[in-house]
Amino acid sequence: MxxxxxxxxxxxxxxxxxxxxxxxxxxxxxxxxxxxxxxxRAHTTLQEGYHLNLGPHALYLAGAAARVLGQLGLELKGRGPRGEGGFALRGGRLYTLPSGLVSLLTTDLLSTAGKLEFARVMARLSRMDASTLRGMSLEEWLRANVSRDEVRAPVAMLFRLSTYCADLALLGADAAVAQHQAALTQGVRYLDGGxxxxxxxxxxxxxxxxxxxxxxxxxxxxxxxxxxxxxxxxxxxxxxxxxxxxxxxxxxxxxxxxxxxxxxxxxxxxxxxxxxPVKAASLEVGLSRLPRPGALTAFGVDRPWYASVHSAWARVAPEGGALVHVAKYLGERDAEASEPELEGVLDLLQPGWRQHVVTRRFLPGLTVMHAxxxxxxxxxxxxxxxxxxxxxxxxxxxxxxxxxxxxxxxxxxxxxxxxxxxxxxxxxxxx
Ligand SMILES: Cc1cc2nc3c(=O)[nH]c(=O)nc-3n(C[C@H](O)[C@H](O)[C@H](O)COP(=O)(O)OP(=O)(O)OC[C@H]3O[C@@H](n4cnc5c(N)ncnc54)[C@H](O)[C@@H]3O)c2cc1C
CATH class of the missing domain: 3.50.50.60 (FAD/NAD(P)-binding domain)
Incomplete structure (x- = not known):
């Protein structure tokens, strides 16, 4: 032995x-x-010069992983979005976010009263002691703390983005708020090479x-x-x-x-x-060029969708080409995704993308988090x-x-x- x-x-x-x-x-x-x-699950496949992660992956710079990797002495190159080229997606329509998610305040996505409430909720969230929320679901927290439906939907969208969870009625508010704070404090990084x-x-x-x-x-x-x-x-x-x-x-x-x-x-x-388990569906598309170079991210407000041109910030595509990730956060209410559904999201963000496809991959049921x-x-x-x-x-x-x-x-x-x-x-x- x-x-x-x-x-x-x-x-x-x-x-x-x-x-x-x-x-x-x-x-x-x-x-x-x-x-x-x-x-x-951190595997990356090199396909025709495009570095395909198993779905869109971002390292939270204020999170425990970045801390441990730093202590181990591992430096990872890449960049994260700074707000450029962002859109909110609602009712099949894109709403420009001139300087990222914070600029939900400047779009016509929200009424004036909605913008004020959104700003108040975001400020409150950034200051909260997340551990005091134990025993409450994120949905319960949203219902108790956000009065307008028009505001609840974009706040929920931000939580889906940082936690990957679509089941907000199951998700503990303590974990969700802590993760949201980690995502907002220092932002995220997409990694060169995946x-x-x-x-x-x-x-x-x-x-x-x-x-x-x-x-x-x-x-x-x-x-x-x-x-x-x-x-x-x-x-x-x-x-x-x-x-x-x-x-x-x-x-x-x-x-x-x-x-x-x-x-x-x-x-x-x-x-x-x-x-x-927390699951997601993912469509990765390597394009020879981006039809709309200024349209880089789309965040679904009324549907659990997300799209991002990772190659705008990290070296994951050949020179001149673009790698786009489209994902759907799956949950009890939305347990499945079809490839045409995710293609439809890309049609909105990058109309004409189909003519430039070099490589693509659809993965319908990835396990993002085991529990x-x-x-x-x-x-x-x-x-x-x-x-x-x-x-x-x-x-x-x-x-x-x-x-x-x-x-x-x-x-x-x-x-x-x-x-x-x-x-x-x-x-x-x-x-
Ligand atoms: C679509 C998607 C998007 C994601 N996005 C992000 C993100 O943006 N940010 C983020 O922080 N995280 C993200 N993640 C999560 C991240 O990928 C995982 O948290 C991380 O890779 C988990 O690492 P792990 O070592 O804990 O588990 P795993 O990567 O699952 O590794 C477990 C390993 O154990 C091996 N194994 C299992 N059983 C046995 C056995 N009996 N004998 C030998 N070997 C065994 C498996 O083969 C596997 O290699 C995402 C995941 C997915 C799927």
């Missing part, structure tokens, strides 16, 4: 980050990834720290033993039968995968049972990164820990596991 100090299951951004942090702390770390390549650059950067740092990686290696089960009252991990067993002994195991995968790796574990089964922080539980109710009922087990992912959503939660939980296990031998066995 092979041995290591820590076995990390999952080679997405969360698994790579936790493996690097633990290896830098002096652990022997082996990372197992079932796919042939690292990256998970999110695979983050994967490459982290994987170089992991190599330098001495992490051993095993690709095409599906872990089938976390092996366990009774240990003086509380059970503890013993290692992992791979699908090909190979066993690794490890003092600790970090599962950097989704809740259903985690439950499958821990058969008979009622706590893990409970995490999977209650997880409400949305619910009204009942909020961020505080998510599973903890260091698991209590099974010694030596850590969890990393966008459904774990008390900080952030999306990749911010993944990297925050990676940091929390590494911090908790630093200093002493990770979950060391009793002598």
């Amino acid at each position: 092979k041995t290591t100090d820590v076995a990390v299951v999952g080679g997405g951004l969360g698994g790579l980050a936790v493996a690097t942090l633990l290896a830098r702390g002096g652990r022997r770390v082996v990372l197992f990834e079932k796919a042939r390549h690292l990256g998970g 999110w695979v650059e983050m994967v490459r950067g982290l994987s170089t740092l992991a190599d330098a720290a001495g992490v051993e990686r095993v690709l095409s290696a599906r872990v089938e089960e976390v092996t366990r033993e009774e240990g003086g009252g509380r059970p503890r991990v013993r290692g992992v067993r791979l699908a090909d039968g190979t066993e690794w002994a490890a003092e600790s195991v970090v599962l950097a995968a989704g809740p259903h995968e985690v439950a499958a790796l821990l058969p008979g574990d009622a706590v893990a089964a409970g995490w999977a049972a209650k997880a409400v 949305l922080p619910t009204k009942a539980e909020g961020l505080a109710g998510r599973p903890r990164p260091v698991v209590e009922h099974l010694q030596g087990l850590g969890l990393v992912g966008d459904w774990v820990g008390t900080e952030g959503m999306l990749v911010d939660a993944s990297l925050s939980s990676a940091e929390a596991v590494a911090r908790a296990w630093s200093g002493s031998r990770v979950g060391a066995r009793a002598a």
